[in-house]
Amino acid sequence: MMQQYLKEMEQDPYDPDEFVERMAYRVFGNSANDDNTVVDDLQDTFVQAIKDLKFLQERQKRKCEKLEQDCREKESLYLSQIQNRQDHNKAGILIFQNLDERINYVATKVIHVGNQLESINTPRSRTVQVHKLIGYLEEFMSAGPLTSIVFNDPTKIDEAADIIQKLFPIALELSPGKFEEAKMKIIKKYDEIEISLIEEFIKNHSQKNLTRMKEIAAILNHFKGYSQCVDAFIENSQANSLSGKNLFSEIIPVCEYNLKIIESVFINPDQIMAKFVLNIYQLKLQNHIISILSDVKDTASYLEKLSQLYKKTTILSKHFSSLNLGHDDMFLNKMQTNIFQKYLDTYFVSELKNLKDNLLIILQKFYASKGHTRKQFQAGGFQELRRDLQTVISTRTNFNIMHIEDYGGETFLSENVAIAFLQEFNQSLERCCTLSTSNNIPSNCYQIFEVLTMYLIEDFVDYGIELAVQSVPIPEAKTHEPPSIIFFEVVKQVHRIIVLYENQFSETLVPLIM
DSSP states (O other), X not given: OHHHHHHXXXXXXXXXXXXXXXXXXXXXXXOOOOOHXXXXXHHHHHHHHHHHHHHHHXXXXXXXXHHHHHHHXXXXXXXXXXXXXXXXXXXXXXXXXXXHHXXXXXXXHHHHHHHHHHHHHHHHHHHHHHHHHHHHHHHHHSSSSOOOGGGXXXXXXXXXXXXXXXXXXXHHHSOTTXXXXXXXXXXXXXXXXXXXXXXXXXXXXXXTOHHHHHHHHHHHTTSTXXXXXXXXXXXXXXXXXXXXXXXXXXXXXXXXXXXXXXXXXXXOHHHHHHHHHHHIIIIIIHHHHHHHHHTOOSHHHHHHHHHHHHHHHHHHHHHHHHHTOSOOHHHHHHHHHHHHHHHHHTHHHHHHHHHHHHHHXXXXXXXXXXXXXXXXXXXXXXXXXXXXXXHHHHHHHOOOOSOOOOGGGOOOOOHHHHHHHHHHHHHHHHHHHHHSOTTTHHHHHHXXXXXXXXXXXXXXXXXXXXXXXXXXXXXXXXXXXXXXXXXXXXXXXXXXXXXXXXXXXXXXXXXXXX
């Protein structure tokens, strides 16, 4: 039963009331009999259960005490072990500090000895190098060809370059006369090695051998022909890639690709990249622009091409600036100005002439479509005097001595013509803002607007109004014909055109000139 009690009490959750109920159920079972015999059995069961539980309690208590004793013993053991480890750790730290101090002391001594050895060895090394140079100089002074393997073996060109670039300044200091032959031999060999290095650099560039290219560039950096190596690299890099019609779209990828090579090969990548970009602007881009503009025959296409090329170049310069490809904004602006300056000097004269020609063509086409030839009206009051005399005579005599031309009800005004004028004006204005300097934009835009005013208002609208006024019938004494209302149609069209003109002035021109 004690195992049964343990099992029931270890249940989670434990309910003592339920435990008692189960014990009573075991005595009563399903019987409803409550005689004294059953009650006595229940009492005996509870008394025995209490004894068993007390026994279990004592046993469990002894187990707990034993476990607690074991824990205290282990705790004491572990504390002792930890203390030993800490003592060992402190001892190790002291040993490490002593060892570190010893190592620093020895290192100081080693550095001191090394400096002393270097101070002794450096003069010796220089003496050895000078001795070797004297030997090579003696070989150049002797008659006949060079016999040293260094100058005859192509695989030893790096060593030969190091020797010749040291002998070259010595040769320049040699006095003429008996040393002239040796001097010329050194200069000739210097040029041969320099050319060989440049050729090998180009060869390795084609093979994309960046390691060897870097070695050669470092050697040529001490030669006077280093710039030739840079020029050869730039020319070879741009030879096959920047030659097509898609020049503007190819430039940035080519520069980004070659920037990585320049940074890996040359010791002064910023200057090399600046020269790379300069060559693009002064050679590739300038020749491309000259080629395009020289093929354009008419002024309108020339102005449109010029504006497009200038915009593309400006965008290109902004991309260069954002990518920081070895230059600054002033450098880019100066190169762009140098390319376009000769075109910009004469641009605005061509712009005004082109605008005038286009507006005149629009007018001529419009009048030709109406079968009308422009008339020249007499200035002053003579025309008005004729109309006044005609009015008096017609009123008194009912006789019309002056024919009134109404042009079949045609007004000779059109909103489509005005819109065409404004489209030409906007195109000229856009090119003006692109190709003019910031200081000249207000005055140039105003001159373009004056051209628009002359052709739209003075030559087109005023002319249409004058024709409408001349077509107004003279009042007659007796007439059965309905009055002509063409003049009112003209007024309506003039109003619409003036509204377009005014909107163009306030929305487009004013922000540019204010």
